Amino acid sequence: MNVDSLFHVQRKRNRRRYVMMGIFLFLIIATFFISLNTGLTKLSPSEVVKTLFGSGTEKQSLILFEFRLPRIVIAILVGAGLAVSGCILQGISRNALADPGILGINSGAALMVVLFISFFPKTTDAPILLMPFLALIGGCVTAIVIYALSYSKREGLMPQRLILNGIAVAAGISALITILTLRMDPFDYQFIAVWLAGKIWGTTWVHVLTLLPWIFVLFALIFYKARTLDGLNFGEKLATGMGVKVEKERFLLLGASVALASACVSVSGGIGFVGLVGPHLARQLVGNDHRFLLPLSALAGGLVLLVADTIGRTILAPSEIHAGIMVAIIGAPYFLYLLARAKA
Numbered sequence: 001m002n003v004d005s006l007f008h009v010q011r012k013r014n015r016r017r018y019v020m021m022g023i024f025l026f027l028i029i030a031t032f033f034i035s036l037n038t039g040l041t042k043l044s045p046s047e048v049v050k051t052l053f054g055s056g057t058e059k060q061s062l063i064l065f066e067f068r069l070p071r072i073v074i075a076i077l078v079g080a081g082l083a084v085s086g087c088i089l090q091g092i093s094r095n096a097l098a099d100p101g102i103l104g105i106n107s108g109a110a111l112m113v114v115l116f117i118s119f120f121p122k123t124t125d126a127p128i129l130l131m132p133f134l135a136l137i138g139g140c141v142t143a144i145v146i147y148a149l150s151y152s153k154r155e156g157l158m159p160q161r162l163i164l165n166g167i168a169v170a171a172g173i174s175a176l177i178t179i180l181t182l183r184m185d186p187f188d189y190q191f192i193a194v195w196l197a198g199k200i201w202g203t204t205w206v207h208v209l210t211l212l213p214w215i216f217v218l219f220a221l222i223f224y225k226a227r228t229l230d231g232l233n234f235g236e237k238l239a240t241g242m243g244v245k246v247e248k249e250r251f252l253l254l255g256a257s258v259a260l261a262s263a264c265v266s267v268s269g270g271i272g273f274v275g276l277v278g279p280h281l282a283r284q285l286v287g288n289d290h291r292f293l294l295p296l297s298a299l300a301g302g303l304v305l306l307v308a309d310t311i312g313r314t315i316l317a318p319s320e321i322h323a324g325i326m327v328a329i330i331g332a333p334y335f336l337y338l339l340a341r342a343k344a
Helices: 003-037 045-052 058-093 105-119 125-150 159-181 186-196 205-224 226-232 236-241 246-268 274-286 290-314 323-343
Strands: none
Touching (some): 003 058, 003 290, 045 058, 058 205, 058 226, 058 246, 058 274, 058 290, 105 159, 105 246, 125 205, 159 186, 205 226, 205 246, 274 290, 274 323, 290 323
């Protein structure tokens, strides 16, 4: 195959990748408007449009701008953040089962949030802004422990031990969180129980503004490192031969992944499997080129969590199924499928 033919094939492949990203973006927009129309108080599509352009009633504006819109935006941002975090972990570990929830990073971040909620009011704006930083501390400490337990001077980072150590550490942290909840008053205990079940609790514009800087800054850094992730996929020796400073880049990307997952967990609750399902779905559609895999993972993760939250709010209304539970219904069978395929 000559150079022109290769260029034509690559251009056709890239065009298909852009089409897939366009399809996912369209699905997010469509789900966005469907979610605006659904809820305990019904709003017709025409009422939603009028309210968005400032012609709705005071009640409609309150429902749309103060209750539904912030929650929808948070669901998209958190889904995108968790999916990109999972994509990074899968890339640097070369393990298809890596995910911030499975590896215990979410649990570590959750532990710090639980400690925070135990001692500070949840409705105070200033402490809310501190929550991503506290969650980052918990996530980083957990990641360092898991990385140290999974690293060998002779073999480097061992992917299988990474998964097993992550599961073990996450189980230990979950037990510690359970012990901490015993000292809480009934109101805080109920809040923590719901939060750990995966309810998107950060549903105000304060939470949106708290999360946005983390998403923008970390996404910019991670997307810039797309080629580095491609190199790490080939293994340490080949990556080193390509000029990649393996350990330095791995720690940098791991830190970005932990920060992203921790910031998302701090405002969303204990939502798992998004970081597993999003990247895998994207990889099936666009391959392993991280220039396309990372953005499509973000779109897929945002779509999955938004759909899960929308269904959970409406399927048993006025009762609610938490988004984390809805995602687990999808993610748990998929995780078992991946385990079965890995053994084959």
